[in-house]
Amino acid sequence: MANTLRFLDPKILSKISGMDLRARTVVEGFIYGLHHSPYRGFSVEFAEYREYTAGDDIRHIDWKVFARSDRYYIKEFEEETNLSCHILLDTSASMGYKSNDISKLEYGSYLAASLGYLIFQQRDGVGLMTFDNEVRQFIPARNRRGHMLSIFRSLENIEPDSSTELSLPLHQIAETVNRKGLIIVISDLLDDPETVIRGLQHIRFRGHDLIVFHVLDSAELTFPFKNATKFVDMEGSSEMLTIPTMMRDKYMERMNAHIEKFKIGCGQLQADYHVLDTSKPLDFALFSYLTHRSRKG
Amino acid sequence: MPGFTLLNSLFLWGLTAAAVPVIIHLIKRNRAVKVNFAAIRFLQVEPDERYKSQRVKQLILLLMRVVALIILAFAFARPFFADKNTGAFWGEQSSAKVILIDNSYSMQRSDNFQKAVANAQDLLRTTNPRDRVAVMQFSGVSEVVGDVETNARGLANTLGNRLQVSARATNFQQAMQSAETVLLESPNSERMIYIISDFQKSGWESLNPYWRLTEGIGVNFIPVENENTINVGVVDVLVTRDERQSSRGTILARVQNFSEKKAKTAIHLFIKNKKMSLRNVNLEPGEEHTVKFSKVALRGVQVSGYVSAVCEDDELSPDNNFYFTLENSQKVKILAVNGEPNRDVVKDELFYLERAVNLPEIAKYSLEKTTPRKLKSYNFSDYRVILLANVKDIKRKTVERLKFYVRNGGGLILALGDQVNVNIYNSLLEELSPAVFNNRAFKKVQREEGVILAEMDYRHPVFRLFAESGQSDPGSVRFYQYIHVTPSQPEVVLASFDDGGAAILERKIGDGKVLLFTSSLDNEWNNMPVKSLYLPLFYQMIQYVAAESKGQKSYLVGNPVSLPGIIGSQIPVEKMTIKLPSGDEVKPESDFFEALNEPGIYELTAKNKSSYFAVNVDAKESNLTALSPNDLQAKAAELSSPDVQVASINGSELSGQIENRQKLWRFAILFAILLLVGETWLGNRTYR
Numbered sequence: 001m002a003n004t005l006r007f008l009d010p011k012i013l014s015k016i017s018g019m020d021l022r023a024r025t026v027v028e029g030f031i032y033g034l035h036h037s038p039y040r041g042f043s044v045e046f047a048e049y050r051e052y053t054a055g056d057d058i059r060h061i062d063w064k065v066f067a068r069s070d071r072y073y074i075k076e077f078e079e080e081t082n083l084s085c086h087i088l089l090d091t092s093a094s095m096g097y098k099s100n101d102i103s104k105l106e107y108g109s110y111l112a113a114s115l116g117y118l119i120f121q122q123r124d125g126v127g128l129m130t131f132d133n134e135v136r137q138f139i140p141a142r143n144r145r146g147h148m149l150s151i152f153r154s155l156e157n158i159e160p161d162s163s164t165e166l167s168l169p170l171h172q173i174a175e176t177v178n179r180k181g182l183i184i185v186i187s188d189l190l191d192d193p194e195t196v197i198r199g200l201q202h203i204r205f206r207g208h209d210l211i212v213f214h215v216l217d218s219a220e221l222t223f224p225f226k227n228a229t230k231f232v233d234m235e236g237s238s239e240m241l242t243i244p245t246m247m248r249d250k251y252m253e254r255m256n257a258h259i260e261k262f263k264i265g266c267g268q269l270q271a272d273y274h275v276l277d278t279s280k281p282l283d284f285a286l287f288s289y290l291t292h293r294s295r296k297g
Numbered sequence: 298m299p300g301f302t303l304l305n306s307l308f309l310w311g312l313t314a315a316a317v318p319v320i321i322h323l324i325k326r327n328r329a330v331k332v333n334f335a336a337i338r339f340l341q342v343e344p345d346e347r348y349k350s351q352r353v354k355q356l357i358l359l360l361m362r363v364v365a366l367i368i369l370a371f372a373f374a375r376p377f378f379a380d381k382n383t384g385a386f387w388g389e390q391s392s393a394k395v396i397l398i399d400n401s402y403s404m405q406r407s408d409n410f411q412k413a414v415a416n417a418q419d420l421l422r423t424t425n426p427r428d429r430v431a432v433m434q435f436s437g438v439s440e441v442v443g444d445v446e447t448n449a450r451g452l453a454n455t456l457g458n459r460l461q462v463s464a465r466a467t468n469f470q471q472a473m474q475s476a477e478t479v480l481l482e483s484p485n486s487e488r489m490i491y492i493i494s495d496f497q498k499s500g501w502e503s504l505n506p507y508w509r510l511t512e513g514i515g516v517n518f519i520p521v522e523n524e525n526t527i528n529v530g531v532v533d534v535l536v537t538r539d540e541r542q543s544s545r546g547t548i549l550a551r552v553q554n555f556s557e558k559k560a561k562t563a564i565h566l567f568i569k570n571k572k573m574s575l576r577n578v579n580l581e582p583g584e585e586h587t588v589k590f591s592k593v594a595l596r597g598v599q600v601s602g603y604v605s606a607v608c609e610d611d612e613l614s615p616d617n618n619f620y621f622t623l624e625n626s627q628k629v630k631i632l633a634v635n636g637e638p639n640r641d642v643v644k645d646e647l648f649y650l651e652r653a654v655n656l657p658e659i660a661k662y663s664l665e666k667t668t669p670r671k672l673k674s675y676n677f678s679d680y681r682v683i684l685l686a687n688v689k690d691i692k693r694k695t696v697e698r699l700k701f702y703v704r705n706g707g708g709l710i711l712a713l714g715d716q717v718n719v720n721i722y723n724s725l726l727e728e729l730s731p732a733v734f735n736n737r738a739f740k741k742v743q744r745e746e747g748v749i750l751a752e753m754d755y756r757h758p759v760f761r762l763f764a765e766s767g768q769s770d771p772g773s774v775r776f777y778q779y780i781h782v783t784p785s786q787p788e789v790v791l792a793s794f795d796d797g798g799a800a801i802l803e804r805k806i807g808d809g810k811v812l813l814f815t816s817s818l819d820n821e822w823n824n825m826p827v828k829s830l831y832l833p834l835f836y837q838m839i840q841y842v843a844a845e846s847k848g849q850k851s852y853l854v855g856n857p858v859s860l861p862g863i864i865g866s867q868i869p870v871e872k873m874t875i876k877l878p879s880g881d882e883v884k885p886e887s888d889f890f891e892a893l894n895e896p897g898i899y900e901l902t903a904k905n906k907s908s909y910f911a912v913n914v915d916a917k918e919s920n921l922t923a924l925s926p927n928d929l930q931a932k933a934a935e936l937s938s939p940d941v942q943v944a945s946i947n948g949s950e951l952s953g954q955i956e957n958r959q960k961l962w963r964f965a966i967l968f969a970i971l972l973l974v975g976e977t978w979l980g981n982r983t984y985r
Contacts, residue, residue, distance in 0.1 A: 094335035104335075190335055220336045228351075231334040240340050241329050243351050247340055254339040 049073040083124040084141035084179055087112045088169065089158070090187030090215075092132035093235045096160030097188075099219030100279055107278040108186040108215050109155045111285050115184060118286060120148050125181075128154055131169035132162040141181065163235040166191045170199025180207040184289070189214050189262060190235075197265035210271035211289065214262060218279040223251045307454075311370030318362040322355075358979055365972040372965035375422075391427035392487030395476035396420055398460060399494030401436035401467040402615040403918050404521075406528070410462050412521040413493040417460075420491060420519075421453035431479050432456065435472035436465035437855035437915075441479065464615055464896055465855040466915035467500030470508060473516060473936070480514055490516040496924045499917040501932075508936075515937040518929045527556040529580060529608040530616030530919035531564075535758050536623045537840070538595060548590040549761065550604040550619065554580035555920050560608045564588045568595070568602035585756065587764075595623060601898045601909045616919040620898050620911035621851060628663045629843045632680040635666050636688035636716045637819075646686045646714065649826035650818050653835060662839060669695075677702040681843040686818050687714025690721040700728055704807030706862045708842025713780045714817040731789040731804035731813050732782035747775030747823075751795035759791060759801070759812075759837045774830050776800070778822035779815040801838075808862055810842045851911045854896055857889040860903075863910050868903040876900040878912075 052061060052072035062075045089112050095105035102110075116126040120143065127141030128151045137158075139151055166187060173183065183203050189196060189212075203210055219225075225244035232239050259275055266273030274288050396417050404410040417432060424430055432443040432452065442459040443452040473490060480488040490510070494500070496518065510516060532553050538546040554560045559581060566574040576588045588604075603620040611617065631654065637646040647666055654664040667675060669688050672695055677683060683702065685691070691699075703709050709729065719734035727733075750771040755764040763771060771792075782799055784790050791812075792801040802813040820826045825834075852858050860873055875890060876882050878897025893899070893912045901908045924932065 097333065097335035188335060190338065217335070225332070228329040230329040230331045231337050231340060232331060233337045234333050234335050238337065240337060242340060246351065251336075251339045255336065258339065 084181035085119045086127040088185045089130045091130045091158050093160045094190045099217050104215045105160050133165035135169045167195040167199040174202040174206045182209045184211045186213045193261040204269045212273045214275045223248050308373035315363045315366040322359045361976040365969045368965050368969040372962040376961050393429045393483035393485040395490050396432045397472050397492045398434045400434040400463045402464050406612040409521045416493050418453040421449045424449040436463045439472045439475035464914050466918035469500045470504045488514045493519045496520050498922050499920050526612040527610040528613045529560045529562050529606050531604050531606050531619035532916035534604050534619045534621045544596050546595040550588045553585040557582045562608040565605045566590045615914045622909040622911045630680045631664045631682040633666050633684040653832045682708040684710045686712045687716045689716040690718045696725045703809035706808035709811045712814045712818045731802040732784045735781045747777050748794040748796050753792040759841050774825045774828045776823040853915050857891045863901050863908050873903040
């Protein structure tokens with residue numbers, strides 16, 4: 001398992017070329033690991049055989065059984081889903097921040113690709129929307145061959161740009177996606193919590209399930225800076241000269257309060273909310289997704 | 298800043314360390330790193346003021362570090378204020394000072410000399426910069442080792458290399474007179490002598506009781522600690538050849554325990570550096586013991602050797618060896634001047650002595666008689682002893698010749714009698730005689746009664762023989778008449794009669810000796826010629842004035858030696874070479890060789906003829922008994938000019954006083970520590 005989970009490490013993923021390969025590596029490694037995990041059985045599984053009746057799709061006839069028994073049997077699965085899932089990926093300039101090997105945007109991209117691949121494997125429809133202060137790209141949810149390729153390609157080409165204004169794209173997706181489904185938001189949520197939560201509320205109001213992945217760099221979570229530093233805002237031109245050791249406590253207090261607001265807000269909306277550290281493996285996010293799916297049946 | 302000075306100015310180099318924090322500050326000063334950051338919204342809005350305040354704190358920290366290092370460097374440099382207000386040792390006025398450091402050989406014990414040097418260095422380092430200070434080392438002679446007007450502390454640093462312990466004995470008066478001469482050359486009105494010594498009593502023996510320092514000069518004594526240490530020394534060695542077999546002899550060594558503890562001592566005899574014999578003695582505190590080595594082989598024309606006392610706990614070594622030399626025995630020629638010749642040989646003044654001395658069996662002495670009138674035709678240097686027997690009066694020229702003769706090692710025996718004119722003797726022999734002759738002081742007693750020899754110094758070579766059992770009893774001789782004399786010093790009396798009158802007296806002049814016998818040589822005034830005492834007593838007297846001055850040549854370290862006297866003839870000095878005990882060879886510059894700086898056997902070579910002579914340390918220095926602090930203070934007050942205040946302090950007190958005067962460094966260290974504690978406190982509250 002350790003060898004498999006190694007591929008969930010963002011640093012290793014960043015060395016693999018091609019978003020599809022990354023996503024497959026993550027998901028297959030993750031699934032392999034699940035055989036030894038308590039989450040076994042949540043995937044789409046074979047249920048039973050049923051004798052063929054007129055009107056059934058002949059594609060579902062199990063020809064191997066026919067060869068042995070000379071009778072037609074239909075292979076039935078436990079569940080056929082028609083879930084449509086939209087992954088919303090924040091591509092604002094702040095997502096470009098990285099204190100180690102990969103940026104928040106890269107981490108978000110891997111996560112989006114991995115989740116999309118996992119969902120696609122479960123025969124659910126997957127869509128992607130990238131945004132900063134407005135929607136930059138929108139790929140509606142589908143479950144057909146070639147759809148994942150376009151999502152992967154789109155994820156490979158994104159660049160961080162502009163400032164974040166989450167509420168607007170959230171409202172847009174709420175208005176755009178009519179069919180109830182699952183909305184996964186991947187963002188650093190560096191915006192006013194109240195306006196963001198209002199956007200999330202709009203999505204929930206439209207009947208969508210909601211998972212929020214709050215992606216933060218480890219430096220943002222721990223603020224490890226020591227020497228005098230001039231901080232430059234990545235989404236603006238403001239600069240701030242300060243002594244980090246002096247500011248750390250206040251920073252941590254504010255960051256924790258910010259996270260706490262989202263945690264409470266998402267809790268009130270019955271949305272899943274997870275803070276992700278870009279230095280940590282991606283499995284936690286995948287577990288979160290599968291837990292959510294199992295809970296929703 | 299009046300009188301502000303530093304004890305160890307070299308530590309000021311430590312000030313360069315103050316540059317270290319500045320350099321570190323400049324190298325590692327915080328240049329703000331530019332960082333693109335996403336969550337800038339969570340940083341405080343008013344960072345600049347805080348940042349600036351931190352910068353100020355950092356500068357304060359830097360300042361504290363620099364100041365702490367500067368103060369530490371100053372503290373180690375031992376600053377002090379050399380003025381009255383801060384308790385300066387030297388006072389506020391500039392003055393002239395001489396620091397006298399005792400370098401006699403007694404200072405070798407323990408680490409007394411090092412302590413003395415340290416005390417002198419302390420004095421120099423704390424001196425008022427305006428003072429004129431001279432440093433001298435002294436023992437038998439005084440020597441200026443440093444004379445400074447400005448850089449006393451520089452002299453202090455090099456003082457250890459300039460000073461050296463000598464093998465001489467202490468002479469305080471000579472030292473103080475030398476210091477006085479130096480001080481009188483100084484224009485300063487305030488003059489002080491500081492003497493650092495172990496202050497042995499023996500060093501004061503030569504002090505003239507009426508001598509005082511010149512007006513305006515004071516003396517201050519700084520004694521080094523005097524611990525009760527064991528010291529055993531060989532104080533004298535007497536070598537005599539056997540009368541009948543001159544290749545053998547007897548060696549008597551006087552060994553003394555100068556300490557207050559018992560001393561188990563091994564006495565070794567070395568002849569020509571070969572160990573010949575060993576005696577073990579247990580010496581009680583203060584005991585003097587005579588060790589006898591009999592039938593010692595004394596082969597060769599000239600014999601040299603030494604007696605060594607080895608005691609395990611002995612801390613003073615220079616007096617442990619006593620060196621001696623002995624020339625081949627030759628007949629001792631005696632010139633006897635007969636003051637009362639008589640045709641009746643029995644009544645002749647020298648009748649008994651001539652027969653006693655010219656014994657054919659012994660053939661040790663050769664007595665030649667003459668009269669006072671014929672005396673001028675004799676060359677005194679051909680004789681080793683001149684004896685004046687009941688001579689009425691002496692010519693002035695003869696007296697002058699006699700003085701020269703004695704000073705150069707000759708032996709003179711004055712025997713009195715009814716012919717002696719005491720007035721002439723008093724006027725002419727003042728510089729030769731050990732006593733003053735009382736006018737018409739013929740002491741006459743009843744023949745039946747008489748007086749006897751009652752008190753004798755049995756430690757003296759003349760009488761040492763009689764201390765042994767079986768020897769002639771001096772008490773058997775009756776003296777009916779003698780000339781009453783007044784000794785110049787009590788010590789010169791070697792024997793006295795039971796009525797208190799002096800019988801035999803001694804005076805040492807230059808290399809020679811004079812013995813005065815206050816009675817007659819014949820039986821006119823005593824019955825000695827017919828007693829067994831007569832022959833050994835006069836043998837001992839003759840041998841004493843003759844043998845030690847000629848056969849056994851022994852000198853003290855530091856005393857000049859007459860080279861013609863050693864070699865026995867007048868040879869130009871440029872043809873002489875002296876080989877020192879260390880093996881070095883020197884060419885003497887005059888007939889008097891003064892560089893007897895080390896004890897041992899010296900070899901004088903001239904015209905292929907070698908003579909040996911022994912040089913020993915002065916045994917009086919072996920007695921380590923010191924003056925008490927009270928006596929010292931009293932003596933300082935006594936010797937100093939009445940207008941000068943003196944206060945005797947010992948070495949440890951001096952260190953304490955100097956330490957007290959340098960308290961400033963303690964405060965500096967304390968302040969530096971406080972600064973560093975403050976720096977730590979502030980540093981923990983300063984963000985980088």
